[in-house]
Amino acid sequence: MLKHLLAATALATALPALAQTDPAALRDAALEDEIAWDITEGITTEVGPRLAGTQAEARARVWAVKKLTALGFSNVRSEPFKMKTWVRGEEKLEVLAPFPQPLALTALGNSGATHATGLEAEIVYFPTLAALEAAPAGSLKGKIAFVSHSMTRTQDGSQYGPFGAARRSGPATASRKGAAGILIRSIGTDYHRNPHTGGTGFPEGVTPIPAAALSLPDAEQLERILKRGQPVKVRLTLTPKQVGTTESGNVIADVPGSDPAAGIVVVACHLDSWDLGTGAFDDGAGCGIVAAAAKRIMDAGQPRRTIRVLWAGAEEVGVFGGAAYFAAHKGEKHALAAESDFGADRVWRVDFKLPDTANAVADRVATALAPLGIARGQQPAGGGADVAALVASGVAGIDLQQDGSRYFDLHHTPDDTLDKIDPAQLRQNVAAWTAMLAVVANAPEELGAAQ
Amino acid sequence: MLKHLLAATALATALPALAQTDPAALRDAALEDEIAWDITEGITTEVGPRLAGTQAEARARVWAVKKLTALGFSNVRSEPFKMKTWVRGEEKLEVLAPFPQPLALTALGNSGATHATGLEAEIVYFPTLAALEAAPAGSLKGKIAFVSHSMTRTQDGSQYGPFGAARRSGPATASRKGAAGILIRSIGTDYHRNPHTGGTGFPEGVTPIPAAALSLPDAEQLERILKRGQPVKVRLTLTPKQVGTTESGNVIADVPGSDPAAGIVVVACHLDSWDLGTGAFDDGAGCGIVAAAAKRIMDAGQPRRTIRVLWAGAEEVGVFGGAAYFAAHKGEKHALAAESDFGADRVWRVDFKLPDTANAVADRVATALAPLGIARGQQPAGGGADVAALVASGVAGIDLQQDGSRYFDLHHTPDDTLDKIDPAQLRQNVAAWTAMLAVVANAPEELGAAQ
Known part of the structure; x- marks a missing residue:
């Protein structure tokens, strides 16, 4: 018995993950994250440019389903939709x-x-x-x-x-x-x-x-x-040519929560990229950040709320993936939505759109983020393109605002390639998202205003 | 008479150019130079890319003859030669x-x-x-x-x-x-x-x-x-294609000296560029720098030695212009050769290849350059590609070494464009070349070892 107890103690010491709902511990562990880099390096190398509606974007969905499955997520699936496609x-x-x-x-x-x-x-x-x-x-x-x-x-x-x-x-x-x-x-x-x-x-x-x-x-x-x-x-x-109607799709993966009635927390990015670069900053890194954070919460123990990873298709050309997700899933109870789609440089500000009854949640998120150099902003969160329809419909939102100082050096250019990603800043993003998710996925408060 | 005397005094005060052989005064005035920028802006805008042996390089020669003539140089001429030409x-x-x-x-x-x-x-x-x-x-x-x-x-x-x-x-x-x-x-x-x-x-x-x-x-x-x-x-x-034999050429302009027996000081750059950029760093700026410095000496009063501006053709593809110049002019007495062909960032070091009898000249050049943040190097000057044959044949050389820290960011790329030129560093180059020319063009010492 003593032996077993000692073993359990040793395990508890070796695995801070057992402190599963402590945002500070999860945040600090995430500063060593390798998952976001692995995803960003993988999709930019093994798929490269992935213009919406093309075969390259279809390969990205295959890649994404395989990767999210390998990471241990549940209900990993591609949800296809049709779109009009333009090629250079x-x-x-x-x-x-x-x-x-x-x-x-x-x-x-x-x-x-x-x-x-x-x-x-x-x-x-x-x-x-x-x-x-x-x-x-x-x-x-x-x-x-x-x-x-x-x-x-x-x-x-x-x-x-x-x-x-x-x-x-x-x-x-x-x-x-x-x-x-x-x-x-x-x-x-x-x-x-x-x-x-x-x-x-x-x-x-x-x-x-x-x-x-x-x-x-x-x-x-x-x-x-x-x-x-x-x-x-x-x-x-x-x-260039309009090539008519082709298929695009969203890739979705879940971390099932213990309390289905508490609503889903959606964390999004977009899987498509413009065709000139390899979509590292826009938005491979975003997909890496949200999936890495969701996986860290999953590995720390089942959260109260389901966390849903949404890698949206066809964002660049008209937010078709975001629209398709909203049309298909708006009937489900969503507690909160957030998106990472502004590069891979550090988060410096957090904006909220939460009901007054959840002010304490915002306070706890802000407290967990402050050691990362992130301060509270004055603007209401908008959610990001692919979840904007959800947030506009009344779902709560949090924006983890990234430093965009060099974003428009790279945005939509051939220069949007892996070498532009600073691994240390990418990890700071994962830490911020992990801390935020640790708070909101486990918060006892109701989050959404419109249910 | 008094009135005339006063007028002459006022003129002398207004025109430091009357202190025509003072390297320090000429150097400091050159820190306000606009000529080098004007040339670099002009050739990159009005000609743009100018690959050796092409019509674009021919337009550059027409532009160059017109510009050097307008600046007041003597004997401005194009010296054509034939070359084998490759195009992308x-x-x-x-x-x-x-x-x-x-x-x-x-x-x-x-x-x-x-x-x-x-x-x-x-x-x-x-x-x-x-x-x-x-x-x-x-x-x-x-x-x-x-x-x-x-x-x-x-x-x-x-x-x-x-x-x-x-x-x-x-x-x-x-x-x-x-x-x-x-x-x-x-x-x-x-x-x-x-x-x-x-x-x-x-x-x-x-x-x-x-x-x-x-x-x-x-x-x-x-x-x-x-x-x-x-x-x-x-x-x-x-x-790509080899298009056979076409015409290239050097453009040459002189500032005639008062003492033909003292030998010519050649200051060179190359007029051609690779086809991908507009040849601002490589080597529009070099042409601007050497011509601006030569004009400043010319305007300050006739120097002892003839200063010859050589804007060489077809450097990038095999130093054909430098070879043509050497073949045509090696029989003339050259006192010294120097070239500007390493961008437009500041000069930080000066190297010499002078006979021991001219050590005092090197000392005076180094003294004139020191206030610009330029220190004496330990390596013998090589002269630069277009004058290397002259220097190898025994003509004296001075290398005003430019800071190359970002040179290979731009070298031979589409990014070699005017916006990369820092006007303040370009002026520092003109000041360095002006100071150097003020010393060597007027030095009473013999400069060349082989005549």
């Missing part, structure tokens, strides 16, 4: 006059195509999206609009919303004014010749026109050329 | 198995071509050039060799020599062993997906094979894929 073609820009030279650019998602031999046209420059919007109707007939902007580096990424409008709505605006095509300065902050792609859209009745982003060095080169005052003529070649 | 084609690498995905690469200068539909082959990995050299003859038949290396960032760029051998001789070595193609890890230090091109060569009797460099993120991705232990099959498509 050739892309090239040549200045023909006054100073012949190539410039580096990439098509925006949903861009129209030029003829295979290209589109020759004159450039009309707009320093801002507002200037393009103010151009008289028809004034761009046969021309290529070139729209710049002044987005700068911020820690919270808050300039992406306002300045990103040049990408989101600029192409439709140019089309309405008769433009034959549009070029924008990449929605990014780096000076490498790796342009930033990203989705745009043409509403019903608006003709899709060729739409592309120049890298910052190329956008500034074109501005310098234009400033010489001569007409600038270019040949733009873009041959 | 399509370039693409797809991993077919086990993990299908594209990788970013670029052909090396003089690379052979694959069929238009590509070359499908298995990869054989070599961690070093020495490992490739040790491979048994015939062992690579039908395979693509992949050669890595361990070059790291250094201030003096000294690792380029040893590790650059993978690019210079790796392809010929692989061809001799029967390889169908070769990939190398880019000879560079940055983690952007902009691979580094650069010249390679196939000696007489060695079949040119397709040869390309992967960016560092892609080289490491391929290494990770290989480490999984399965055979790695790729499709490599490279369609």
Whole structure:
């Protein structure tokens, strides 16, 4: 008996996991995490780029099911859905006059195509999206609009919303004014010749026109050329295609809780990536972080609430996976939703959207996060793209805000590759998510406002 | 009279240029230089990439003659020569198995071509050039060799020599062993997906094979894929061409000295660039620096020695311009040669190759440079590629060594663009060159050892 007791004591000492609901102990153990790196390294190496709706994204789902199963999660499954898929073609820009030279650019998602031999046209420059919007109707007939902007580096990424409008709505605006095509300065902050792609859209009745982003060095080169005052003529070649309806899907895995009535805690990321990079920062790391944290809670002992890992498909091209999840699962009781989709640099702020009755939960989360250098913010949590519909419907949300200072150096570019991940900052993310989950998955309080 | 005298005094005060041979005053005035920027901005914007032997390089010569004439130099002329010219084609690498995905690469200068539909082959990995050299003859038949290396960032760029051998001789070595193609890890230090091109060569009797460099993120991705232990099959498509004999040329401009017997001081750079970037760091800035310094001496009053500005053609592809200059001008008396061709970051060291009888000249140059943070080195000056033949023949040389810490982030990549130039460091270069020229162009001592 004594022998058994000693053995049990030794086990308890060797496995801090037995302190299964102590957020501080779980957090500190997570600072040694290898799971998030393993997932990020694995998917970026063994799948690589995984554009929504393509065979590469299908391979990512196969990879994901296998990996989440191997990690010991329950109910691991792929939930397919249909979507309209766009794929990139050739892309090239040549200045023909006054100073012949190539410039580096990439098509925006949903861009129209030029003829295979290209589109020759004159450039009309707009320093801002507002200037393009103010151009008289028809004034761009046969021309290529070139729209710049002044987005700068911020820690919270808050300039992406306002300045990103040049990408989101600029192409439709140019089309309405008769433009034959549009070029924008990449929605990014780096000076490498790796342009930033990203989705745009043409509403019903608006003709899709060729739409592309120049890298910052190329956008500034074109501005310098234009400033010489001569007409600038270019040949733009873009041959992307809408390939029709194809399959995408979400991959889902559970850590079943002991109290089904307590509701599900969803932790999300997105499995698809743009096609130019290998989707390390956006969003392989996010998938690694949320799965690693969920696994650490699972391994520490059964939590009160079910934790659901959602690796969403087709986020980049229109949050189709998030919409599919909401449509299929909105009838289930969700206690809380959160997403990691802003790179792999350290979490620096936590935002909450919790009912007043759960203020103590927010306090305990904030207390558990503070030693990681994370302070409480003043904004309500939004949840992240793939769980935004849940949170908007009344489910509680927590945002673990990552440092975005270099996010828009890499976002949607060929440079979004594994080497950009700092393993120490990735582990800090896992520690933050683990601490948060340890609190919310086991909290005795009700979390959601709308049930 | 009094009025005239006052006016002359005011003029002398307003124009420190009257202190025409004072290196310190000329140096300090050059810290406000705008000429070097103007030249670098102009050639990168109005010409852009200018590969040796192409029409783009011909446009660069026209631009150069116009610019140097406008700056007031004498005897501005283009000296043409013939060369064999290689041009880039399509370039693409797809991993077919086990993990299908594209990788970013670029052909090396003089690379052979694959069929238009590509070359499908298995990869054989070599961690070093020495490992490739040790491979048994015939062992690579039908395979693509992949050669890595361990070059790291250094201030003096000294690792380029040893590790650059993978690019210079790796392809010929692989061809001799029967390889169908070769990939190398880019000879560079940055983690952007902009691979580094650069010249390679196939000696007489060695079949040119397709040869390309992967960016560092892609080289490491391929290494990770290989480490999984399965055979790695790729499709490599490279369609460069040897286009035969075309024209290149040097552009030359003089500041005539008062004492023709004192010999010429040549200050060089190269006008051509690789085709991927706009040749700002390599070597638009060098042309800006040497011309700006020469003009500042010219404007300060006639120097004792003729200063000759040599903007050499076709350096990147084999120093053809330097060879043409030496062949045409070796009979003239040269007092000293120097070249700026290592970017646009600050000068931190000065090396000399001067006869002992000119030790006082070296001392005066070192004294004039010290306030710019430049210290005397222990190595003999080599002169730089385009003047190396002159220096090897016995002409004196001075090397103003630039900080190369980030040089191999940009070298031979698409990222070699104007935005990389730091105007303050560019001005420090002009100040250093101006101070050096103020001493050597006016030194009463003989400078050259071999006349």
